[in-house]
Amino acid sequence: MDRAGSSALSGGELYLGGGTAIQQACGFSDTADDMFDFLSTALGPHADLEKVRLYCYGSVDHYEWLVSCGVVIQPTMFEGRARMPATTDGLKWLGENARPYNEIAKPAPRGHRGPVPMSTGQLLMDTLVAHASSPGVSVEVDTRATSLIVEDGRVVGVNARRYGADESFRADSVVLTTGGFVDNEQMLADHAPSLLGHGKVSDGLDDGSGILMAQGRRRRHPPDVDDRSGLHRAARDGLPRDAGQLPGPSLHQRRRLSRTLQPRGTRPARPLLGDHRRGRSRGDHGHWGIHPSFAAETPEELAADLSIPASAFAATVASYNRDAVNGQDPMFHKDSRWLRPLTGGLAAFDPRLGFFPTSTTVPGTGFSGFTLGGLHTTPDGHVLSMTGERIPGLYAAGRASSGMHGERYISGTSLGDGTFFGRRAGRTAAAS
Ligand SMILES: Cc1cc2nc3c(=O)[nH]c(=O)nc-3n(C[C@H](O)[C@H](O)[C@H](O)COP(=O)(O)OP(=O)(O)OC[C@H]3O[C@@H](n4cnc5c(N)ncnc54)[C@H](O)[C@@H]3O)c2cc1C
Structure with a gap:
């Protein structure tokens, strides 16, 4: 009906790999086999493996076709953690380097995105629609x-x-x-x-x-x-983790957790942040676009605010901190680059206030999806x-x-x- 649908509203990330020119320019070697090993696991039970195989083995060609349509992707790597980078970098990780996937296939970043900050879907669709509207093609809108x-x-x-x-x-x-x-x-x-x-x-x-x-x-x-x-x-999940347990897992682990938590209904699950003062001032979209709702000086105080068992929570924080000091995370296997002991006060987010609330006045459930x-x-x-x-x-x-x-x-x-x-x-x- 309109010209670009959900695609134009989207982040515009395209999952491409197997050795695209962008991956090579950023110094990553990738193969269709590694891409297949990752995707055939990461897309979960009942994935259509014939389609996954075609997709992986045709990915470099598909990238080149997109470029031939005018799609621009910068040969620079985004190394941060934001879901939607506020940069023009063209390549990012999408869970390939997180456990268990980094043990299943040789990891390579495969998130390809356009040269605008945050959502690049509108640019992608403008480009593809312009290409499709070449002479001889009639486009009917509002129909x-x-x-x-x-x-x-x-x-x-x-x-x-x-x-x-x-x-x-x-x-x-x-x-x-x-x-x-x-x-x-x-x-x-x-x-x-x-x-x-x-x-x-x-x-x-x-x-x-x-x-x-x-x-x-x-x-x-x-x-x-x-x-x-x-x-x-369903995809695009927001529910990060259960109360009483601990901190920000990698993007992909978050997805797995949300699939686990979502059937439990609307019980809030609150991700944690060490040093709530830093968290308050950051307020970027890496935190679901929201600011912390709770802040406390000790785990026990925060547990009281969140109505979760204080001693279990404090023990979990202490154990996580002990391991984090040594660069380890046996509980959640968070990448050592992001491991920080939770010190200097704690903050917790309420993901129900984040992206995709059910309305502007009623908070969401912390979970949102599409089919x-x-x-x-x-x-x-x-x-x-x-x-x-x-x-x-x-x-x-x-x-x-x-x-x-x-x-x-x-x-x-x-x-x-x-x-x-x-x-x-x-x-x-x-x-x-
Ligand atoms: C905020 C957001 C971020 C996302 N980020 C990403 C991302 O980064 N990467 C990714 O891969 N996916 C992302 N997604 C998901 C992805 O955008 C969608 O799954 C995808 O765009 C669906 O594409 P589609 O062509 O099937 O449908 P659409 O893009 O929705 O296109 C369907 C079109 O058909 C039209 N239409 C519907 N019914 C009729 C009818 N009866 N007659 C005529 N026209 C009709 C609609 O108006 C629309 O224009 C995101 C989605 C959202 C909303």
């Missing part, structure tokens, strides 16, 4: 596709509404790229109930309309909505029916389709697999 046109069992176009008027568009085939369904409460209840009541990582228009359109088409075999893992392959399941597709984007047949003329890509993900997510793989498998779907549709 809502409402149903598929099916003739003799083949999808041959879409019906649509524009400014209150009905229109129809005929084509040899249709590629659905209408995004996910996190904004559709009924679909969440049916396929991803664990996301109900939490924040939504979307532009507000991820209403599943493309998936519903495909399901509503009049044909013998309805399409298969892939919920191998319950369509609940990664969708129409079941082949690696070439064909939508499959419930009986595994290709539906003639119907293709899908992006979050309207089931991509390569399993039950977990790595930042950059949504824009990554959307563009990668979108190209494949477009090529196959054009060839058909």
Whole structure:
């Protein structure tokens, strides 16, 4: 409908590797095999390994295609910890160097991003939309596709509404790229109930309309909505850790923890920061965009504020501090570069106040997600029916389709697999 969807709102990170020119320029060697070993584990159980393999082995080519479309990525490495760097650096780590993944595959940074501070999604989409709008390509905006046109069992176009008027568009085939369904409460209840009541990582228009359109088409075999893992392959999590335990784990560990904590409901989980004075003045987006809500001079005082058992909490802090002095973290395996004893006062954040609250006045739950399941597709984007047949003329890509993900997510793989498998779907549709 609009020109850029959730993609334009996004951080703009693309998960690319296997030895891209940016990785090489920053001094990292990487292989498709290492990328596959990492992703096939990190994307969790039920990942589509055929798609993961194609994605990893086609990643350098995909990077070069993006560059040929005008996408600019600076050959400089961001070594900090912010989720969205306030720099123009083009490369960053996305959990590859955190345990257990650094023990599974040789780590290499694979987060590729555009040359603007913070979110780079708008720039990415402006560039790709400008490239796609080359002569001969007609782009219809403010037009809502409402149903598929099916003739003799083949999808041959879409019906649509524009400014209150009905229109129809005929084509040899249709590629659905209408995004996910996190904004559709009924679909969440049916396929991803664990996301109900939490924040939504979307532009507000991820209403599943493309998936519903495909399901509503009049044909013998309805399409298969892939919920191998319950369509609940939710991502972009904010819940960091449980009360009574300890400090900021690496980005990826945080994701794993949030998956663990999220089913417990809305009980607050509060990340900790040593030296609350420093924490208060920092206030950057590396801390979920929020300032500490609690500050105390001792673990016991902080525990009282947080209503958690004081002695267990104080013992955990003391044990963590003892190990941190020696550059070790047997409890959480935090990278030694970031290990600091928690001294000089403690602060705690309330992640419910951070990104994606449910409204401006009501705090969120500390967790927000989007959906990664969708129409079941082949690696070439064909939508499959419930009986595994290709539906003639119907293709899908992006979050309207089931991509390569399993039950977990790595930042950059949504824009990554959307563009990668979108190209494949477009090529196959054009060839058909
Ligand atoms: C704040 C934020 C940060 C994120 N950061 C990252 C990141 O750094 N890296 C990453 O990989 N992912 C990130 N994501 C996730 C990622 O942006 C989305 O998963 C991805 O953009 C989905 O792409 P898509 O093409 O499937 O859908 P979209 O980009 O949402 O595009 C769908 C388009 O279809 C249109 N549409 C919908 N229904 C209809 C209809 N019936 N008729 C006509 N048009 C329709 C919509 O208006 C929209 O323009 C982020 C998301 C958010 C919100």
